[in-house]
Amino acid sequence: MTDADGPWTAGPPRTATPFGKEPVGAYEQTFVPHLGDAVRLATLLAIPAAWVISGPLSALTMLLVCGGTWLTRYYSRTRNEDLAGSVVLLLGGAFSVLGTYKAIDWLDLVVHGLMLVILTKLLTNMLVHHEMLPAAEDRRQAAGILLAVTSMGVLLAVLWEIGEWIGHTFINPEVGVGYDDTLGDLAAGLLGALAAALWSHGTARRSGSA
Known part of the structure; x- marks a missing residue:
């Protein structure tokens, strides 16, 4: 793979279907359980x-x-x-x-990190599918996209904490908030976002070399 064939490079064009763009995933247009x-x-x-x-x-x-x-x-x-x-x-x-x-006190941080991995990867897939995340022309641009994906995940983590505060303040005071809880969740979210960015990076490399 050359330097220009880095992660997130543009693949073959997707064809139009009655359902919109052809899915980038492993699914057929018909429902296969x-x-x-x-x-x-x-x-x-x-x-x-x-x-x-x-x-x-x-x-x-x-x-x-x-x-x-x-x-x-x-x-x-x-x-x-x-x-x-x-x-x-x-x-x-x-x-x-x-x-x-x-x-189980520690479970919240573990699940929070895993949830941010999944949500960040999902958001990245959505942006790629709808051509809102540009293809990288070289490794420097790929590194920039890696940083952008991580930043999106951190933003999701911040929005999550805002949602928890809204839930605690206006809906149910039992929703866990507080300085330690928020910092712990944000740290777990950052790690999850970084893991999702690296996951997307690896997926794009395999797709580009296929």
Whole structure:
């Protein structure tokens, strides 16, 4: 691979279909079930279960998780990526509903970091798919895109903390906030964002050398 064939270089043009641009992932235009869809079914069933266990706010959490798993189905580049993302989203929501974060202190940071990996990678895939993230012409530009993807993940982490503060202040005071909690979450989010950027970098390198 030459210097000009670095990560995020433009591949062959996508063809138009009745559904819009041809997906960049591992999916056909027709619906072909796979293991990740079992996770999506579980998240759908978890919505009413969360309402029964913890009330409407928890049900809303699982509704958002369910929507996120469908985004991973369409925008993930492989089925394994889709499955991993869906499992992380489901576990993150389920732990919140069941109060597991309060029982296991360190679990919040671990899941927070993993969630930021998935969300940052998902956002990157979406931007690439809709041609909003430019192709890199050389390694210097690829490094710039790596920094941009990491920055997007950090922004997601900050927005997450703002959302937690809004939830604590206006909806449910039991939502965890505080100086230590916020700094810990932001640090985990930064690591997750960096991991997602490196993941995207590696995926683009493999695609460019294929």
